[in-house]
Amino acid sequence: MPTTRTLPTTVPTTRTLATTVPTTRTPATLGDVATRLLAHYGEEPWWWPVLLPDLPRADELLLGAVLCQQSRWERVEQALLRLDAAGLSTWEALAAADPAVLQPLLVGVAYPPTRARLLPRLAAAVLAAGGLPTVLAAPDARARLLALPQVGPETADTLLAFAAGQHVPVVDAYLRRVLGRLGLVDPAASYAAVREDLAGQDTGGVSWEVLHALVVEHGIHHCLTRTPLCRGSGHPKRDYAEPRKCVEHCRTCTACPLLEVCPTGASGQG
Numbered sequence: 001m002p003t004t005r006t007l008p009t010t011v012p013t014t015r016t017l018a019t020t021v022p023t024t025r026t027p028a029t030l031g032d033v034a035t036r037l038l039a040h041y042g043e044e045p046w047w048w049p050v051l052l053p054d055l056p057r058a059d060e061l062l063l064g065a066v067l068c069q070q071s072r073w074e075r076v077e078q079a080l081l082r083l084d085a086a087g088l089s090t091w092e093a094l095a096a097a098d099p100a101v102l103q104p105l106l107v108g109v110a111y112p113p114t115r116a117r118l119l120p121r122l123a124a125a126v127l128a129a130g131g132l133p134t135v136l137a138a139p140d141a142r143a144r145l146l147a148l149p150q151v152g153p154e155t156a157d158t159l160l161a162f163a164a165g166q167h168v169p170v171v172d173a174y175l176r177r178v179l180g181r182l183g184l185v186d187p188a189a190s191y192a193a194v195r196e197d198l199a200g201q202d203t204g205g206v207s208w209e210v211l212h213a214l215v216v217e218h219g220i221h222h223c224l225t226r227t228p229l230c231r232g233s234g235h236p237k238r239d240y241a242e243p244r245k246c247v248e249h250c251r252t253c254t255a256c257p258l259l260e261v262c263p264t265g266a267s268g269q270g
């Protein structure tokens with residue numbers, strides 16, 4: 001799921017980490033990390049909840065992903081529910097919507113005036129492309145997604161992973177922070193470089209759809225931006241519309257499940 005794109009300034013780069021990693025420590029692998037995160041947080045089929053059951057799933061995913069750019073998910077949920085209640089959640093309705101009507105419905109997400117102006121353009125482009133199922137089924141689905149207004153690499157890969165079932169990494173701020181602290185990626189590298197590097201790695205049998213959810217959960221509960229909770233219990237649950245989301249692991253957590261394999265945790269920075 002997309003989220004704030006502001007990169008943490010306190011995240012050690014791979015180069016910085018190299019000076020703090022004990023030489024005897026076996027570097028973590030992506031598969032090991034995925035397995036440990038899955039054991040700790042569990043798989044949550046409701047992680048990206050169905051909030052608008054009358055809307056095709058891919059449409060809700062794209063709408064949510066676009067609104068989530070630089071916004072907290074809880075606020076996106078409320079905006080989606082307001083749009084739906086106003087009869088403005090379909091592409092047809094959004095394409096014809098007046099930005100002045102949309103803007104108050106988008107309060108809470110980043111840049112409501114801009115979003116209100118651009119959402120009708122996105123909706124019109126999706127309709128002109130023949131709808132999302134047509135776009136996602138095309139051999140060049142990623143290029144077609146990237147041609148849509150407001151859809152960048154992160155949002156395009158989110159759709160490929162969650163709506164098209166493709167095994168592709170979603171390079172968001174959480175992934176850069178968590179895997180950067182583990183020394184698995186250079187958090188300052190370009191989107192394309194991180195994506196290419198991760199795409200060839202074994203994820204231990206965990207799909208990227210699930211792994212993306214696990215990394216986001218980890219970035220919310222333990223691997224926080226400023227001070228990671230390496231040895232404490234996970235950060236408290238946030239107030240999501242889906243009541244099952246992250247309830248179980250918030251109750252029982254006592255330490256980061258990656259502490260044994262994390263050079264940042266071993267260095268005592270958290």
Ligand code: SF4
Nearest residue numbers: 223228230256262265
């Ligand atoms: S040990 Fe600390 S820095 Fe490393 S992944 Fe866990 S919370 Fe993040």
